[in-house]
Amino acid sequence: MRTAMLRSMLSRRSSRGFSSSAAPERKVVVLGAAGGIGQPLSLLMKLNPLVSTLSLYDIVGTPGVAADVSHINTRSKVTGYAGEDQLGKALEGCDVVIIPAGVPRKPGMTRDDLFNINAGIVKSLSTAIAKYCPHAIVNMISNPVNSTVPIAAEVFKKAGTYDEKKLFGVTTLDVVRAKTFYAGKANVNVAEVNVPVVGGHAGITILPLFSQATPTANFSAEDIKALTKRTQDGGTEVVEAKAGKGSATLSMAYAGALFADACLKGLNGVPDVVECSFVQSTVTELPFFASKVRLGKNGVEEVFGLGSLSDFEKEGLEALKPELKSSIEKGIKFANAN
Ligand SMILES: NC(=O)C1=CN([C@@H]2O[C@H](COP(=O)(O)OP(=O)(O)OC[C@H]3O[C@@H](n4cnc5c(N)ncnc54)[C@H](O)[C@@H]3O)[C@@H](O)[C@H]2O)C=CC1
Ligand SMILES: O=C([O-])CC(=O)C(=O)O
Numbered sequence: 001m002r003t004a005m006l007r008s009m010l011s012r013r014s015s016r017g018f019s020s021s022a023a024p025e026r027k028v029v030v031l032g033a034a035g036g037i038g039q040p041l042s043l044l045m046k047l048n049p050l051v052s053t054l055s056l057y058d059i060v061g062t063p064g065v066a067a068d069v070s071h072i073n074t075r076s077k078v079t080g081y082a083g084e085d086q087l088g089k090a091l092e093g094c095d096v097v098i099i100p101a102g103v104p105r106k107p108g109m110t111r112d113d114l115f116n117i118n119a120g121i122v123k124s125l126s127t128a129i130a131k132y133c134p135h136a137i138v139n140m141i142s143n144p145v146n147s148t149v150p151i152a153a154e155v156f157k158k159a160g161t162y163d164e165k166k167l168f169g170v171t172t173l174d175v176v177r178a179k180t181f182y183a184g185k186a187n188v189n190v191a192e193v194n195v196p197v198v199g200g201h202a203g204i205t206i207l208p209l210f211s212q213a214t215p216t217a218n219f220s221a222e223d224i225k226a227l228t229k230r231t232q233d234g235g236t237e238v239v240e241a242k243a244g245k246g247s248a249t250l251s252m253a254y255a256g257a258l259f260a261d262a263c264l265k266g267l268n269g270v271p272d273v274v275e276c277s278f279v280q281s282t283v284t285e286l287p288f289f290a291s292k293v294r295l296g297k298n299g300v301e302e303v304f305g306l307g308s309l310s311d312f313e314k315e316g317l318e319a320l321k322p323e324l325k326s327s328i329e330k331g332i333k334f335a336n337a338n
Contacts, residue, residue: 026264027053029094029133031125032101033080034061036246037141040253041100042069048257050264051076057090058101059083087125091132096263098256099125102142104247105239111144111202112327118142119151119334126152130159137166137263137299140278141256145169145201146324147331149278149288154335165299168263169278171201171290172255173248177234178208181227186217197231197276198283198291198306198317200327205320206232211310224312266295279303286321288328 028045032038033056042056046069054076056066066080081090091097102118105111122142129138129152142148149169156162174197183190194214199207208231210224219227230237238248259275266273273295281289281303292304309317 023050023052024268025052026050026095026267027055027093028076028096028098028260028264029055029057029090031057031090031097031099032142034058034065035100036104036249037100037252037256039065040250041098041256042066043072044253044257045098045260046070046072046074046076046078048261048264049075050261050268053093054078055081055090055094057081057087087128088132091128091136094133094136095267096137096139096260097129097133098139098141098260100141100252100256101125102148104249105143105235106244106246107240109239111235112147112330114143115147115330115334118144118148119331122148122151123155123335126155127159130156130161134159134161135163135166137168137267139168139170139256139260139263141170141252143201144327145171145278146205146288146327147334150328150331151335153280153288154332158335163299164280165301167279168259168299169201169288169290170256170259171197171206171276171278172259173252174201174206174208174231174234174290175276176251176255176258178210178213178227178231181230181234182210182213182217185219185223185227186215188215188217196292196307198289199320200278200288200290200324202327203232203323204316205324205327207313207316207320208232209307209309209313211313212307221312224310228312228316262295263299266299266301267297269297274304284317284321286325286328289324 028051033042056062062080062082070078102121140149178195179193183193197208199205262273262275278290283289283291293300294302
């Protein structure tokens with residue numbers, strides 16, 4: 001897609017209520033900016049007129065990405081930071097921290113197989129966030145999200161900076177997929193489709209609520225089952241197609257940019273910004289759970305309940321709880337043991 005088209009698309013989405021010059025100053029950092037997700041996500045954040053300072057951090061490779069992206073003639077000033085000694089500068093004064101740092105899956109792996117490497121990365125980045133930008137909104141992309149979000153929460157609690165309204169597991173790609181697959185099957189305009197996706201972000205913990213999808217479609221139980229499975233296995237579909245070269249990067253960058261844009265709109269006081277996200281929750285007995293949340297000046301303004309579920313969804317909800325509970329507990333245990 002041509003840059004001008006993308007820019008006008010993003011600015012139409014983003015600037016509700018603000019021209020870019022009137023929008024408040026906002027610093028956004030991408031941690032893991034030189035990676036498969038990080039690079040296109042940095043591009044998309046550079047196109048977002050709500051961003052005034054774009055900070056790109058990675059352990060290596062960020063100067064090149066930053067130099068490249070910085071030539072784009074949009075509002076934000078771009079700076080690249082490479083290596084741990086520059087992490088503090090990258091984070092200082094940030095309003096939104098987006099974290100796609102960590103290893104991706106290869107065929108045959110589950111997201112939980114990434115825990116051993118990514119848990120440590122997320123823990124050290126969270127420690128730095130608590131130190132350098134304790135009030136920032138955090139968008140956690142690194143997998144396994146079901147565990148990395150609880151890890152960040154524990155790190156922030158220990159540092160005395162935890163604000164449950166500001167920590168988000170990014171599950172937007174599940175919603176993006178559910179919308180795409182539903183629209184394709186129903187043969188309706190995807191731009192008009194809405195599908196909440198709740199639970200977590202791995203396999204059966206991803207629970208799309210097609211009974212609440214709009215516009216409504218008359219699908220058979222078999223169709224709903226197949227759409228649910230395809231949504232749950234969407235990540236694996238990409239991992240297998242990439243055959244060892246990583247997992248979803250482009251669709252994830254799109255989803256991550258959408259979610260960060262929603263957070264920025266919320267911060268800027270745009271009303272009725274609602275997205276699904278994995279957050280601290282009392283919607284079920286689990287301490288973290290993805291559901292629709294309203295975003296505002298303080299991050300999460302309201303966590304919405306699940307609404308009415310079909311019998312199939314009720315079964316899915318009960319089935320996902322043990323796995324999600326154990327992934328959450330694994331994260332909490334790791335953060336407190338190390
Ligand atoms: N939440 C979601 O829906 C999705 C999550 N993911 C996850 O996102 C993560 C990143 O995926 P890719 O970009 O494809 O991987 P990648 O390997 O292409 O990029 C990861 C980047 O993180 C950097 N990195 C490693 N340690 C770091 C540290 N301590 N600080 C800063 N940067 C560090 C690497 O240098 C690399 O540039 C993976 O864990 C993947 O599973 C991927 C797709 C969807
Ligand atoms: O499947 C993976 O490993 C990456 C991911 O989270 C997704 O694409 O949903």
